[in-house]
Structure formats: C-alpha cells, structure tokens
Amino acid sequence: MGRNRAGRSGTDWAREVGLFRYALIREAADPALSGAERGRLVRELAQVEHAGPDGRRVRVSRVTLDRWIRTWRAGGFDALVPGVRGAVPRTDAHVLELAVALKRENPGRTAAQVAAIMAANGTNAPSARTLQRHFARLELTTRPDGCPPKAFGRFEAERRNERWTGDALHGPKIGGAKVYLFAFLDDHSRVVVGYRWGHGEDTLRLSGALRAGLAARGIPETVYVDNGSAFVSAPFLRALAVLGIRLIHSRPGQPAGRGKIERFFRTVREQFLIELASGEALAAVPDIDALNTLFTAWVETVYHHRTHSETGQAPLARFLADGPPALPAPGLLAEAFRWSEARTVTKTATISLHGNVYQVDAALVGRKVEVVFDPMDLTVLAVRYQGRNMGIAVPHKIGRHVHPNVETPPPAPVAPTGIDYLHLIAEDHQKRLRDEAGRIDYATLTSSDHHDEDDDGGGGAPREDGSIPGQLELPGTTGAGHDIAADGGAV
Secondary structure, eight states: EEEGGGGHHHHHHHHHHHHHHHHHTTTTTTTTTTHHHHHHHHHHTTTOOOEOOTEEEOOHHHHHHHHHHHHHHHHHHHHHOSSSSTTTSSSHHHHHHHHHHHHSSTTTTOHHHHHHHHTTTOOOOOOOHHHHHHHTTOOOOOTTOOOOOOOOOOOSSSTSSSSEEEEEEEEEEEETEEEEEEEEEEEEOOOEEEEEESSOOOOHHHHHHHHHHHHHHHHOSSSEEOOOOOSSSSHHHHHHHHTOOOEOOOOTOOOOTTTHHHHHHHHIIIIIIIGGSHHHHHTTTSHHHHHHHHHHHHHHHHHSSSTTTSSOOOOOHHHHOOOOOOOOOHHHHHHHHHHEEEEEOTTTTTTEEETTTOOOOOGTTOOOOEEETTTTEEEEEEETTTTEEEEEEEEEEEEEOOOOOOOOOOOOOOOOOOHHHHHHHHHHHHHHHHHHTTEEEEEEEETTTTTTTOSSSTTTTOOTTOTTTSSSTTTBOOOOOBBOOOTSSSS
C-alpha cells in the first residue's frame, strides 16, 4: 500500500480521511434532527471551505455530504474509511515540519514570511496560502497583535454526559518510576467518569482510563482535551469516531474551558497525593496496582460524596439525579478500542505481531494487510484487506498475550507461611493408621470361628505380615493374594 500523504502509510491516510468525513457530518447525521434541520446543516456545510486531512481547504458538495451520512448510518465509522489506492502525496512531510518549526520558533511570523524564509534556504516551499491553512489546522495562527484569540468563556454543561474534559497529571515515583494520572471529568456533575494511573503518558494508559469511564458512566456527546500526543493519536481518534463522540481540542497555551479538570487535579494534590508525601507512606505503595486501588477508594468514597463548592451537590448525586445512564454495548466498546497495524503476509501464509505468529488465508500471500486487535488480548487478531474483512488469524505461536506497552510487572515475592502441606498429610495419614489399628480386636479376628481358609484378608483383618488392607506396601513384601517383585511390579 506504499507511503502516502506527508509520508504516512496508505492505511493511516485512509483512516485520517475517514476521521475528516466523520467530523464533517457528525452534527448533520444526528438521528434526532428533522429532515428540514438536516437539510439546512448540509447546505451550510456545502457553502463553506473546510480544512482537509492534509491541511488544504476543500469544499464538499451536498450530494457527497448526503452520501457520507447514508454511508455512516449503514456501516458506521469504518464505512467512511476509503480505499487507499488513490491517495497521492502533495506536500512532503519534511517541508511541512520545517514550516511548523519556523512558525513555532517565532509565532509572530506570517505564513508569507515563513514561505520566504524557506525559499531563501533553498527549500521548495508551498504557497503562503497553503501554509496558512496548515497553520490554522494546527491552531498556530495568531492575531495581528501576536496574541492568541479568545476561545471559551465560563461554561457549564446543562446535563450529564454532555461534555467530558480530559487531561493528565504528573505524579510521584512509584516503584522507582514516575507515574501519571489520566482522568476525565463530567462537566455538569464533576464526577470523575474515568481515571487510571500508569507509568506512561501514552495512548494505552489514556485508553484504559477512557474505556473504564465509558463502561461505567455511558457515552458523552463531546470530549474536550488538549493537544498532547496521546490526545491526538490515531487509536484515540478512532475510538471517539466509532462511538460517535465529538472531539474538541483546546488551543495551545489557552487554559480556557479547562478550569474544572485543573481544579480537580488540585484537589488530588491537596487531598490524596499529600497523604503519600512521607517516605513511609510512599513505601507502603509498592506498585501501580496498589496506587490505583487507593485512588479508586478515595474517589468513590470521598470525592464523589463530598458536596462540591460550585454545584452545591455531591458529584455522584448530581450525576445520578435522572437515574442510571445508558451504557454502551460491550461489543461496540471492544470495537472502538481495537488497534490496527499493517503487516505483509509471508510465503507460508503467516503474519507476525510483536513476536507472535498467526496463520491467515493463503490467498493473502505477499499482500499487505491490516491487522486489528485489542492491545490487552493479542490472541484474537482480525485481518482486513482493502477494507474487507478477511476473517480471524489463527494463533500459531503465541509468546506474548498483551501489547508490549501494557504494564506487566513481575509478581512480588510471596512470604513463606511456614506450612509444610505434605508433612501435614503424612502426619494425618499416620494418625489414621494408628486409630484404625487401635479399633481392631485381633483376638476376635484371628479366632477359628472367624477364620476361613479361603479368606483373602479383606474386611479390615491384618495379614500374616501384620499389614492392614489399603495400607501402603513396600516392594518385596507379600500382599493380599499377590506378591510384589523387587522392582515394584506384580508377579
């Protein structure tokens, strides 16, 4: 599938196109809209230019928008992802990267100035208009006075799950490594809908926090985050698109609209992390699992039930005022958080993923396919080729069950209990033998009235060697009706 726009793979480019299409039609595709309302929104979208996946300004016709809406309703986000054959690069990635670097070096530079500098440097730069569109897409534009435009005023969502705000908090060192907290806050109630501590500020930890929140609190209409690498990653964007969640990124350097999550993080520092300030308290938290256990207890028993200073209500009570929220189907949630990577099928009809080997359809030999998987379970791998499902890859050699980025610390050593189980069994066995022997009336059992020449020693009577039936016999002794050879075999 080769390399495409700005050096991205065909699969990556196709996914970005799909995300662009979804973002464009999301509001107009709302099933709650009437036909007239939908028509009005489509006409408005068709009358203006939009920043395309590559930063270029594009117009999309009403016919195309209507087709995308029908496509999304019929097949969801994946149906909006086009085939990858027609994707052709226009502007090289290194050229755009240089332009962005020049802009960030001096934010006061105009697009025309950046283009002039690149030309003087011998770089074949795109037009100033193209650079301006690219800067706007990255939110690098400024006002003539050099100040960033104002974005949000004071805002509070009118209902739960109308808007979630997400962010990351830097924490202490646990187990010798720094930890980070990903958290999402419901704007209306101040409930911490999803949260997770981890040893990395990456997509995997972000996904863990968001997925837990979605499973427990429902699906929000909008998610508001900054431009951190995890919040602009392809897995995060795909998850929101599959679930129909609108994504809003804050403008760089602007805290507007993020006050609530920042206030919550201050509470975390003042009421939770402060308790781990001493060396003794921190040493009592051996790993990330223990930290998450403590944090969950604090959130669910303290923070959620304490009256909030702004709302006058406890966050959880305010969130549940209208009853429990509707929760997403497990299958939909699983699909949203699957990852994908490109692999070429070998001559033996196999593919490799993070050290694992899988068998696929022999018809795919030599072709580059997309493998779709849950990073928490690498035993199940779906295969797609040119947008078509090609079945499930059959595990052939599995050495890793989770993605390498998943935290799998070695188990802590277990303190010995001092209990010798086998010794206890042996003692119990000897006690049982002694008790049974003490209950036998040897005089009665050996009297002529009770002894039969054909008696095989059953019924609990001792044999000639003094052993009890059922007792362990040693090699070389005589048992009941058979001998034991010196090597332990019956003769």
